[in-house]
Amino acid sequence: AQSVTQPDIHITVSEGASLELRCNYSYGATPYLFWYVQSPGQGLQLLLKYFSGDTLVQGIKGFEAEFKRSQSSFNLRKPSVHWSDAAEYFCAVGAGNNDMRFGAGTRLTVKP
Amino acid sequence: GAGVSQSPSNKVTEKGKDVELRCDPISGHTALYWYRQSLGQGLEFLIYFQGNSAPDKSGLPSDRFSAERTGGSVSTLTIQRTQQEDSAVYLCASSLGGAGNTIYFGEGSWLTVV
Numbered sequence: 001a002q003s004v005t006q007p008d009i010h011i012t013v014s015e016g017a018s019l020e021l022r023c024n025y026s027y028g029a030t031p032y033l034f035w036y037v038q039s040p041g042q043g044l045q046l047l048l049k050y051f052s053g054d055t056l057v058q059g060i061k062g063f064e065a066e067f068k069r070s071q072s073s074f075n076l077r078k079p080s081v082h083w084s085d086a087a088e089y090f091c092a093v094g095a096g097n098n099d100m101r102f103g104a105g106t107r108l109t110v111k112p
Numbered sequence: 113g114a115g116v117s118q119s120p121s122n123k124v125t126e127k128g129k130d131v132e133l134r135c136d137p138i139s140g141h142t143a144l145y146w147y148r149q150s151l152g153q154g155l156e157f158l159i160y161f162q163g164n165s166a167p168d169k170s171g172l173p174s175d176r177f178s179a180e181r182t183g184g185s186v187s188t189l190t191i192q193r194t195q196q197e198d199s200a201v202y203l204c205a206s207s208l209g210g211a212g213n214t215i216y217f218g219e220g221s222w223l224t225v226v
């Protein structure tokens with residue numbers, strides 16, 4: 001089955017700094033890739049997804065992610081982090097039948 | 113309803129008792145997922161239902177865990193003889209069938225085994 005690795009358990013950045021969260025996947029066919037965010041006490045919300053076409057995808061809240069097939073990666077980026085971005089971020093990979101597997105998550109702390 | 117509905121939202125049970133957690137997916141969604149999120153842990157896949165296909169049960173941690181989906185809609189996750197390590201948030205999600213469709217999560221059922 002497909003799998004996802006998020007190498008960073010916890011990242012701290014200063015407000016206004018740029019952010020990159022890493023995600024690597026393992027899947028034998030064309031993957032469908034997702035980033036979800038879970039804010040404290042909230043449910044999981046979709047940030048963006050890659051289905052096909054342009055490998056740079058834009059999402060909500062100013063996030064973007066780039067699919068790099070050669071590196072089996074789908075890293076999430078944001079040019080300037082806001083305090084409200086503090087949350088847990090999950091990368092996910094979907095198979096052709098939409099069977100979805102998630103990574104362990106990266107917790108983002110934003111320093112004032 | 114408009115979203116994925118789970119019940120109960122909170123459940124405290126004694127070790128050794130059985131519990132049932134219910135999930136009502138979004139109407140029309142053929143795919144249904146159960147995940148477990150332990151404190152400080154990621155989303156652990158448990159089981160996946162897609163239409164009339166045989167479910168993918170590969171994530172169920174032991175034979176104490178089972179799930180069914182009746183009529184292609186409501187799903188029940190059953191944990192028999194609960195143990196303290198079963199304490200977690202159990203998240204249900206649903207999606208339209210087919211690759212790349214967004215999955216929508218419920219608010220979760222918080223299970224505490226004492």
